[in-house]
Amino acid sequence: EVQLVESGGGLVKPGGSLRLSCAASGFTFSSYSMNWVRQAPGKGLEWVSSISSSSSYIYYADSVKGRFTISRDNAKNSLYLQMNSLRAEDTAVYYCARDRGDGYNYEFDYWGQGTLVTVSS
Amino acid sequence: DIQMTQSPSTLSASVGDRVTITCRASQSISSWLAWYQQKPGKAPKLLIYKASSLESGVPSRFSGSGSGTEFTLTISSLQPDDFATYYCQQYNSLWTFGQGTKVEIK
Numbered sequence: 450e451v452q453l454v455e456s457g458g459g460l461v462k463p464g465g466s467l468r469l470s471c472a473a474s475g476f477t478f479s480s481y482s483m484n485w486v487r488q489a490p491g492k493g494l495e496w497v498s499s500i501s502s503s504s505s506y507i508y509y510a511d512s513v514k515g516r517f518t519i520s521r522d523n524a525k526n527s528l529y530l531q532m533n534s535l536r537a538e539d540t541a542v543y544y545c546a547r548d549r550g551d552g553y554n555y556e557f558d559y560w561g562q563g564t565l566v567t568v569s570s
Numbered sequence: 571d572i573q574m575t576q577s578p579s580t581l582s583a584s585v586g587d588r589v590t591i592t593c594r595a596s597q598s599i600s601s602w603l604a605w606y607q608q609k610p611g612k613a614p615k616l617l618i619y620k621a622s623s624l625e626s627g628v629p630s631r632f633s634g635s636g637s638g639t640e641f642t643l644t645i646s647s648l649q650p651d652d653f654a655t656y657y658c659q660q661y662n663s664l665w666t667f668g669q670g671t672k673v674e675i676k
Contacts (some may be wrong), residue, residue, distance in 0.1 A: 484665070486614075486667075493657065493667060493669045493670045494606075494657055494659075494667040494670070495667065496659075496664070496666065496667065499664075499665070510664075511571075544613055553661075554602050554661055554662070555661060556604040556619040556620075556659065556661055557604070557606075557614075557616065557659070558619075558625070560613035560615075561613065562613055563613060
């Protein structure tokens with residue numbers, strides 16, 4: 450059974466940093482692109498970042514470019530999101546989601562339960 | 571960037587109703603469109619991919635159609651479990667979600 454479990458969320462002050470993790474199991478992690486998607490309280494879904502299976506291709510939404518860094522460790526079946534210079538508008542539930550394949554033109558077929566990040570003084 | 575616009579934002583319907591949600595892309599995305607269902611406090615669930623392909627395990631009352639810039643999600647006979655928020659997503663060029671359509675009980 451495919452499982453994605455996020456961790457690392459919490460309360461952080463504006464300008465602070467946080468590192469999210471996503472532990473994957475039940476599939477060959479190293480064969481799939483992975484993504485982070487966020488959802489602000491009461492709002493819709495926003496794609497944040499994607500990384501290909503071998504980390505060769507990495508993409509970011511304009512809203513986080515230069516502040517967030519996506520990475521993965523295929524040996525540990527884990528996906529990460531390093532978030533720096535956090536702003537109030539980064540407050541959201543952050544979901545880890547799997548691409549159905551590796552590369553372009555794939556939908557997100559499995560999602561984790563999400564981890565809440567709150568940016569507030 | 572490709573923008574996705576869903577309509578309506580909210581839809582009130584009764585059990586047994588036929589429901590249609592529309593999603594428009596700001597430029598052609600071929601058939602690279604997915605639909606997701608999300609219930610409060612839960613992660614999104616994939617329903618439809620490549621505009622009209624039904625995800626395994628999803629009831630056949632859900633269907634998708636369209637290509638290019640105009641797409642629809644149809645629920646043929648609304649069931650109590652279907653009251654939720656629905657999102658379209660383009661994956662032709664990076665990834666963009668629509669703003670969501672909340673299906674409420676009439």
